[in-house]
Amino acid sequence: MGLLFSSPAAAASDDGDSHVLAIHSKDAWNDHSQSHGDSSKLMVIDFSASWCGPCRFMEPVFNAMAAKYTDVVFVKIDVDELSEVAQQWRVQAMPTFVLVKGGGEVGRVVGSKKDELDKKIEQLRS
Template structure:
């Protein structure tokens, strides 16, 4: 069972697999925030860092949640890349998941607490 990427379709399918939007610049964040802040959709901001072990360990679970809850917007922010955004949300410990709806924080999970995160998402997405 090898991976064959002979057709562009295979690549497309691979992309759909991860509906998490990785944001790498302050401008991209500002644009995303503007477009989302008036939305009634739940947004989960995943504050992560490349050197953070627990962040890596929970990543597959977050990816699975993003695939499962297609009505929720998942955003990933590297705190080293966008420290201003992390400060804006007063994030000090990674991983931190800030749940936002209608432009304000409605919940937060700090640490690689997969079950707690999923419970909160299921609760707040409605």
């Protein structure tokens, strides 16, 4: 899964009071991805775009899930900012939620299907 990108400007930031890590550079994604690599902890990646209506609908839902499931890592990636990362994960529609454990994909939810996403997180987080 390793990406070979380098950029001197790595930017990862928390979205306000949220438990969601917003990643804004390939370098920051590489660092986060490598540090999570072999972890048995579930990571949920929200691939979205600022102009996407269903993505905006899911944003507060995703933030609420991050607050609820504190044992899960929640990451947000804007597909326009990090299109190469989105391509790596074969994101073709938005929002796409990729669930990752041990560096590999273990689940995926495409679209604003909050109940399906919640159910998959519940199943895969232990």
